[in-house]
Amino acid sequence: MSDFWSACLSQFERELPAQQFNTWIKALRCEDEEESPRRLRVLAPNRFVLQWVRERYMNKIETLSREFYGEPVDVSLGLCEALKTDPADSENEVAAEAAPVDMRAAKQSTNRLPISSSSNHLGDPSYDKTRLNPDFTFDTLVTGRANDLARAAAQQVAINPGTSYNPLFVYGGVGLGKTHLIHAIGNAVLMNNPKAKVSYIHAEHYVSDVVRAYQQRSFDAFKNHYRNLDLLLIDDIQFFNGKGRTQEEFFYAFNALVEAKKQIIITCDTYPKDIQGLEDRLISRFDWGLTVQIEPPELEMRVAIIKKKAEASRINVSDDVAFLIAKNLRSNVRELEGALNRVLAFARFHGREINVEVAKEALKDVIGASNRQLTLDLIQKTVADYYKIKVSDMYSHKRTRAIARPRQIAMWLTRELTPHSLPEIGEAFGGRDHTTVMHACRTVVDLRSKDGILNNDLHVLTQTLKG
């Protein structure tokens, strides 16, 4: 280590609280790049630390280096090279091909955190008590721009529970993977220390626990349970809205845990200041630690997620299929997963290979392409617009070809796309007899086989109507 860097480290160690020093500064490496002009490169173990250091400590490092060398120094920040080029991690490359998804943070976790797998916990009652889902690990979490900061922060917490940031507050929209992330922390902590007392609880259940404790006058047991934990994961804290007694209990549990340097991790659908119906003293405490956001995944990340989930089921899904699914379900990961499961189930049942055709077919169930409720009026209007005639011509008595043909087409479409009976259709088209409708249908069927333009019109109209 260079003299400068030791001096720099000891300076930070003096100025910063031990927790912050250990989390942010200690893991940094420094390389002398050139003597003249003097250039230094500071390397961070992951993107999260990198960003944090850039925002908060970079000026200080620059000032210290200028003072140390007595000349202007060009200090740059980067990621550890070792993390960038590790050939062992081939899945990164798979994902990187599909998407600019950053897996470096993930790699760090695999280097330092044991991998948890569901089979490790089978039939383990003490694990069941944690209410953790063994499938939710850092390993199965796809990282992209939308969640890499949150992930890096979560990994820091998993490595140093209770000492890096307390509480860790994760917020983001519905179905973006907040729960997955905090389960991953719980699983990682348990793998590091199987004796750790970890508990995952959804806020709704916490509320019912308080109610039960209230009814059974068992607050002592309740308090004991929560205050003896090493790691409390509490999901969807927005459900505390307006529940005074719950908030009070949580406030005391929170204080006790933080004081004992036990880790608390909270998720919410919004950032602390914006939570409705929560006491200020709680909200201000949520800001004590670190607040990170998870954003909706962009297309490439959704593709990576699909591939990862399929991989977990040991099934290979090609890029075009993954893109098809990802394009159709944009807003959250949960529905993405539902769609993928549907495609896999469909292919399995019909014994077919998973390709774009199969995926399209299966996705019909998920998306409901032909679901618009079609009414007679809608069909008449659509056809009239298409042929640039008046809607009233649909039920007028004019019989010129330019009007009669569209009318026949509308009748045929109604017959095909709605459950109306022939007499009902006739009635709706100016009180015509049901035999007229039958004739119209026959004419259209007959003509479409000979007339390419008409056939195309029918195709377009059907598509338009089905939406």
Added chain:
Amino acid sequence: MALSADPPKCLIQGRLQSARILPEMTAPNSPVRRQLLLKLRPEGAPTLDNFVVGSNDEMLARLRTIGGTDQLYLWGEPGCGRSHLLTAIARSGGDRPVVSVSASDVHDDIDVVTGSILIVDDVDRLSPSGQGALFRAFISARQNGVALLLSGPLPPLQLALREDLRTRIGQMLIFEIRGLSDDQKAEALRHYAEQRGLPMDDAVVRYLLLHGRRDLPSLLTTVDRLDEISLAQQRPPTLPLLRELLTETRQSLANTETKGIL
């Protein structure tokens, strides 16, 4: 006529002469001799076996093996047979307890039994508190070993529900219940009529499909009506009788519509 509240099983199996009241028992002075009818619905209760499969074979196969902590969502247009399927599963839950609720009846909490199959029909009709209850059922389902079977009229993307609930439905295994083709409907009608002991020949079925409303509930209702009229008027269920029935129905429909407009 004395009727036991719980008719013997043979009555349910088919159209039985004994279910009719003999003519001499009716009022002797009535101008047209109309048969009085016992309203016995002879068709069996919904089962997976008497659901007309159509192109829903995958869904049906999946339903038959529902177990563990499976989560299935079935959707389809009204009349596609959602309630039939859900009732069938509710009746045949195997060795598992079944909790079956209608969405409009869910208010505060659903009493979910550990290890049960929870069935909720018409999720689109959940009230805000009902949505909260279903949400809680969702988040504790895996822990409690509960399988979920939900249904609604729309795919999850189009359901107007709380986003955290809607996306959880979107994560389930989703099946659209597909409507039947005309041929499949004809088959369903024949089967249904057969169960009622109603001899309906192909011409009648064809006519019905051509001239009646073609959604299955309407079709079945028409068959019910045809059976009733045929029994009441003691005429075989022939084409002319069906024609009369359809004309009558249309006219009464038109009348109500006119009244509506006026």
